[in-house]
Amino acid sequence: MISDATLDLVREWLPELLVAAAQTLEMTALAYALSVVAGLFVALGEMSRRRWLARCCRVYIEFVRGTPTLTQLFLIYFGLPAFGIVLPSFGAAVVALGLHYAASMSEIYRGGIAAVDLGQAEAASAVGMTRAEALRHIVLPQALRVILPPMGNSLVSLLKDTSVASLIAAPELMMRADDLTSEYYMPMQIYLVTGVMYFIMAFPLSMAVRWLERSLIRSRLRQRRA
Amino acid sequence: MGGWHRFVDRFPEIVQLLLTGAVTTVVVTVGGFAVSVLLGLLFGTFKTSRSRALRAVAHVYVEVFRSVPVLTQLFIIYFGLASVGIRLPPVPAAVVGFGLNGGAYLTEVFRAGIEAVNRGQSEAALAIGMTRLMALRIIVMPQAVRVVLPALANFAIGLLKESSLASAVAAPELSFNAGMLVRQTYLSTQIYVCVAIVYLAMSLPLSSASRALERHVARGKRA
Numbered sequence: 001m002i003s004d005a006t007l008d009l010v011r012e013w014l015p016e017l018l019v020a021a022a023q024t025l026e027m028t029a030l031a032y033a034l035s036v037v038a039g040l041f042v043a044l045g046e047m048s049r050r051r052w053l054a055r056c057c058r059v060y061i062e063f064v065r066g067t068p069t070l071t072q073l074f075l076i077y078f079g080l081p082a083f084g085i086v087l088p089s090f091g092a093a094v095v096a097l098g099l100h101y102a103a104s105m106s107e108i109y110r111g112g113i114a115a116v117d118l119g120q121a122e123a124a125s126a127v128g129m130t131r132a133e134a135l136r137h138i139v140l141p142q143a144l145r146v147i148l149p150p151m152g153n154s155l156v157s158l159l160k161d162t163s164v165a166s167l168i169a170a171p172e173l174m175m176r177a178d179d180l181t182s183e184y185y186m187p188m189q190i191y192l193v194t195g196v197m198y199f200i201m202a203f204p205l206s207m208a209v210r211w212l213e214r215s216l217i218r219s220r221l222r223q224r225r226a
Numbered sequence: 227m228g229g230w231h232r233f234v235d236r237f238p239e240i241v242q243l244l245l246t247g248a249v250t251t252v253v254v255t256v257g258g259f260a261v262s263v264l265l266g267l268l269f270g271t272f273k274t275s276r277s278r279a280l281r282a283v284a285h286v287y288v289e290v291f292r293s294v295p296v297l298t299q300l301f302i303i304y305f306g307l308a309s310v311g312i313r314l315p316p317v318p319a320a321v322v323g324f325g326l327n328g329g330a331y332l333t334e335v336f337r338a339g340i341e342a343v344n345r346g347q348s349e350a351a352l353a354i355g356m357t358r359l360m361a362l363r364i365i366v367m368p369q370a371v372r373v374v375l376p377a378l379a380n381f382a383i384g385l386l387k388e389s390s391l392a393s394a395v396a397a398p399e400l401s402f403n404a405g406m407l408v409r410q411t412y413l414s415t416q417i418y419v420c421v422a423i424v425y426l427a428m429s430l431p432l433s434s435a436s437r438a439l440e441r442h443v444a445r446g447k448r449a
Contacts, residue, residue, distance in 0.1 A: 066426040066433070068390035070401055071418060078414035082229075163295035167394055174297060187305035195294040195302065202293040 006189055013180055013193065020176030021197050027094055027172055028159045034098025035154070039105025044135075046106065047113070057106070064103035069164055072096050077168045093165035093172075101158055108150045112143035145216050152209030159202050173197060233416040240407055240417065247403030248424050254320045254389045254399055259382055261325025266332025271362065273337040284333060291330035297391050299323050304395040320392035320399075328385060335377045339370035376443055379436030383429055390425075400424060 045057040064072065076099075077092040087095065116139050124134035166174035177194040181187045233240070272284035291299070300323040307314060314322065343366050351361035393402035404421045408414045 062430070063422070063426070066387075066429040067422045068387040068401070068425060070390040070393070071422050071425060074401075074404075074414070075418045075422065078408065079418050082415040160293075160295040163297040164391065166297070174295070177298075177301075181305065185309070187301065187309045188307070191298055191302045191306050195298045198295055198298060199290065199293045203289060206293065 006186075009184065009186070010189070010193055013184075013190065016176055016180065017173065017193065017197060020171065020173040021201065023090075023171050024159070024162050024173040025201070027090065027097070027162045027165065027170070028155070030094045031097035031101065031162070032155055032158055034094065035101035035105045035158070036151075038098060038102035040109055042102055042106035043109035043113070046110065061103045061106060064100055069097070069100050069161055070167065072100055073164060073168060089165070089168045089170035090172075092168060093162065093170040097158060097161060097165070100161075101154055104154060105151070108147050108154070109143070111150075112147035113139055115146045116142045145220070148216065149209060149213040152205075152212060156202055156206045156209065159205065160198065163198070229411075229413050229416065232411065233413050236411060236413075240411075240413075240420065243403045243407055244400060244417075244420055244424055247398060247400035248428065250317065250397065250399040251386070251389050251401075251428070254317060254324065254392050254397060255382070255386045257317075257321035258324030258328055258385055258389065261321060262328030262332050262381070262385070263378070265325060265329025266336045267367075269329065269333040270336025270340060273333060274340045288330045288333050291327055296323065296327045296388060297394060299327055300391060300395050316392065316395050316397035319395055320389070320397045323395075324385060324389065324392075328381065331381060332378070335374050335381070336370065339374035339377075340366060342373045343369045372443060376436060376440040379432070379439055383432050383436065386429055386432065387425065 042057050042060060045053050046061070048054050048057075073093065073096040076096045077087065077089065080087065080092075113135075120138050120142065121134050124138040125131070129137065162172055163174040165172055166178055169175060173194060177190050180190050184190065269284040269287055272280040273288075275281060300320065303323045303326075304314065304316065304319040307319075340362075347365050347369065348358075348361045351365040352358065356364065389399060390401040392399050393405060396402065400421060404417050407417050411417070
């Protein structure tokens with residue numbers, strides 16, 4: 001299966017696949033940025049004292065977590081045009097993945113904020129901070145250590161999930177692989193090379209997340225001993 | 227926002243096709259889950275084994291399958307294997323694909339479960355003359371399974387939703403039938419809303435069941 005001819009072909013595919021991998025990284029970065037920001041709003045909304053707002057955020061989270069990413073992607077790409085909102089496939093993928101991950105991100109934020117001792121927020125309001133100030137200056141910086149590892153894990157899953165965008169023909173790695181497959185009809189070789197490329201992107205990232213996790217635990221242990 | 231009339235006219239037909247697809251979704255999910263559990267048990271045991279070779283095998287399996295998108299894995303199994311002469315029908319291909327991918331996740335879950343069982347348990351089992359394999363099967367595993375039940379339930383819910391990707395390898399499940407209906411009727415908004423509702427109808431009861439299970443296990447631990 002791996003003959004010189006195949007290696008020559010791989011060399012032929014590689015430039016195209018590398019460009020597509022860059023698009024995958026771009027899609028990942030944009031969707032991730034969206035999820036980090038939108039997720040914070042959803043988390044704050046859910047913890048809000050306004051009942052209706054908290055309920056809306058809860059419904060949003062349950063809907064997103066109860067349906068496949070693929071369905072959400074199709075709703076945004078094929079469904080929104082009926083309401084006059086037409087997004088290009090790349091944009092639709094960024095929005096769909098970003099909003100999908102916003103739901104899990106909001107759960108991560110909520111968990112992190114809940115992990116910060118309640119006394120911290122009480123002390124902040126005792127020294128005259130508003131709720132927003134206490135959250136920004138006191139609670140969130142401490143929550144950050146708890147939420148960083150799961151946020152990193154989300155990034156790794158998001159990177160892999162961008163492959164789903166190929167099903168609405170958004171330009172990224174998997175889409176490019178599909179194109180090459182219909183051009184050369186060598187699915188085994190092309191998808192294996194694609195798999196290796198995803199591995200090269202995702203594996204170091206997940207190693208980095210595990211390293212971060214371990215070093216955060218170590219620093220917490222050091223603090224406790226000090 | 228046209229097409230509601232046509233949607234209402236064809237509603238029975240649409241619902242019937244979506245529900246038929248939902249049955250296949252359940253088949254793919256249950257099949258993929260079973261394969262994942264078997265592989266997870268096997269490689270989870272490898273990961274806790276004394277043999278360095280077995281541990282290395284399990285490690286490579288987990289890292290490779292967790293670092294590649296499941297869609298790519300499905301395409302390798304469905305299109306790739308077919309091109310080298312191993313032609314799997316869509317549903318079995320999806321079951322194998324989700325099983326191999328899920329097995330990598332469950333390997334870590336079972337490893338954690340096995341490690342959570344007190345070492346004294348297996349030591350006691352060895353002391354009364356059990357072989358290591360017997361100790362694992364009769365003493366450690368039953369206790370480990372209780373620890374991992376909530377994680378298994380969450381995995382099943384994730385798999386139910388992920389099975390939508392089987393539509394890309396032409397398995398006639400919910401998302402695939404929906405795509406077919408959309409191409410026939412162009413009622414994309416209405417049909418994908420229905421699809422979302424059917425997925426919710428399957429996943430929400432599952433997730434409340436898993437939360438109940440989690441509480442139950444937590445109570446059992448305190449007692």
